[in-house]
Amino acid sequence: MIKAYDGEGKLxxxxxxxxxxxxxxxxxxxxxxxxxxMLDKDGKMMGxxxxxxxxxxxxxxxxxxxxxxxVEHVWERIEVEQMNVVIFDNEIIRERI
Numbered sequence: 001m002i003k004a005y006d007g008e009g010k011l012x013x014x015x016x017x018x019x020x021x022x023x024x025x026x027x028x029x030x031x032x033x034x035x036x037x038m039l040d041k042d043g044k045m046m047g048x049x050x051x052x053x054x055x056x057x058x059x060x061x062x063x064x065x066x067x068x069x070x071v072e073h074v075w076e077r078i079e080v081e082q083m084n085v086v087i088f089d090n091e092i093i094r095e096r097i
Contacts, residue, residue, distance in 0.1 A: 001083040002060075003038070004069065005047040007076035014045060020068040028052070028063060033085060047075070051083060 006014055025032065031052045037045040048069065054060045060080065069075045086092060 001081045002050040002052065002064075003047065003079040003081075004050070004075040005038075005077040006045070006069075006074055010074050010076070011044060013072065014069070014074045017068045017072045017074055020072075024066065024068055031063070033088060051085065053085075 025035065031054055032050065033053060034049075034051040036049060038047040038049050040046040052060070052063075054063070064070055064078070067075075070078070
């Protein structure tokens with residue numbers, strides 16, 4: 001699970017970079033379980049939440065090194081946590097740990 005927070009005042013930069021971000025997401029779609037923009041109290045984008053599946057942390061780091069929001073300094077802070085996905089697309093896919 002990747003929670004990535006935009007830097008202060010980066011909304012215009014986010015919108016400028018967004019088409020390249022979506023191109024990258026299309027290339028990475030086999031790794032994406034769920035993704036979307038996080039919204040502030042006024043409904044404006046303030047970051048991203050991605051639930052992705054990789055074989056290793058090295059693969060995740062490789063993705064992040066090329067992610068346009070990282071390269072273009074839109075995301076200021078990135079938090080990565082492991083997640084046990086139990087339900088996906090309305091189906092139980094794993095036993096609960």
